[in-house]
Amino acid sequence: MRLRELAGSRIRYGYRRLTVLLRREGWKVNTKRVYRLYREEQLQVRTAKRTKLAPHLRVPLPVDDDLQEHEIARLQRRISELERLTGRQTAELDFFAAALRSVKETRRKSGASSGEESTK
Numbered sequence: 001m002r003l004r005e006l007a008g009s010r011i012r013y014g015y016r017r018l019t020v021l022l023r024r025e026g027w028k029v030n031t032k033r034v035y036r037l038y039r040e041e042q043l044q045v046r047t048a049k050r051t052k053l054a055p056h057l058r059v060p061l062p063v064d065d066d067l068q069e070h071e072i073a074r075l076q077r078r079i080s081e082l083e084r085l086t087g088r089q090t091a092e093l094d095f096f097a098a099a100l101r102s103v104k105e106t107r108r109k110s111g112a113s114s115g116e117e118s119t120k
Helices: 002-009 015-024 031-040 065-086 091-119
Strands: none
Touching: 002 015, 002 031, 015 031, 065 091
């Protein structure tokens, strides 16, 4: 049967693409008939195996001290501006305060690790 031959030579083609090929060869077939025959012959598209990517180590980017100083100053200005404008605690103020604490913790950790290295 021609359908089986085409499916064997073009294993990545499904029944719709095979229908187009059969029509080009002059066969009077429609998609439903090719699908029925495709199923009866137990043909199926063979999917390509996915290649696994090698795992990679995630390393935090080094933080530039000048950039960190600039970031701390910016966050402190924003916090004081929000306090001045609102006069009360807001969600935005909490967000900037948390960001400032995070930057300071990162700085403290990087400073502690560089201090340990210098004493060795």
